[in-house]
Amino acid sequence: MFRFVFLFIVIMSALEIGVFMWLGHVFSIWFVVLGIILTGIIGAFLAKQQGLETLSRARDHMEYGRFPKEEIFDGLAILIGAILLFTPGFITDIIGFILLFPITRKPIKKWMKDIFRNMINKGTITVFGRWR
Numbered sequence: 068m069f070r071f072v073f074l075f076i077v078i079m080s081a082l083e084i085g086v087f088m089w090l091g092h093v094f095s096i097w098f099v100v101l102g103i104i105l106t107g108i109i110g111a112f113l114a115k116q117q118g119l120e121t122l123s124r125a126r127d128h129m130e131y132g133r134f135p136k137e138e139i140f141d142g143l144a145i146l147i148g149a150i151l152l153f154t155p156g157f158i159t160d161i162i163g164f165i166l167l168f169p170i171t172r173k174p175i176k177k178w179m180k181d182i183f184r185n186m187i188n189k190g191t192i193t194v195f196g197r198w199r
Contacts, residue, residue, distance in 0.1 A: 079156070079159065083158055083159065086157050086158060087099055087157075110153065111149070113152075113167045114149035117167050117169070118146075118149075122138075124141075140176045141172065144176060145166065145167060145172075147163075147166055148165070148166030148167040149163065150163075152167075
């Protein structure tokens with residue numbers, strides 16, 4: 068798993084640098100800098116808004132005695148999206164925005180649930196125990 072994450076970070080960094088250079092050449096360096104700042108500001112606003120809505124829904128579920136499983140996956144996706152939006156780069160920003168909007172987050176939540184379900188079924192993690 069660590070190798071995959073390390074390889075992903077190295078490849079993503081190289082791609083982001085390439086996009087920065089290409090956009091800086093096509094438009095200007097100020098376009099790139101302004102784009103990084105604007106996506107960070109817009110991303111922070113959206114992450115806060117979506118996070119507060121998700122927290123509110125989770126509280127409502129818990130008040131009625133229901134477990135907020137959808138909201139947990141929403142919160143995880145929003146957290147990852149916010150982290151990606153604070154990372155300088157346009158590719159990570161696109162992925163971050165995909166994770167912030169509820170309509171595009173839905174298929175990713177399904178994928179995340181499948182991963183967790185497979186991990187539980189394989190015994191990689193236990194529900195009421197320690198990580199193996």
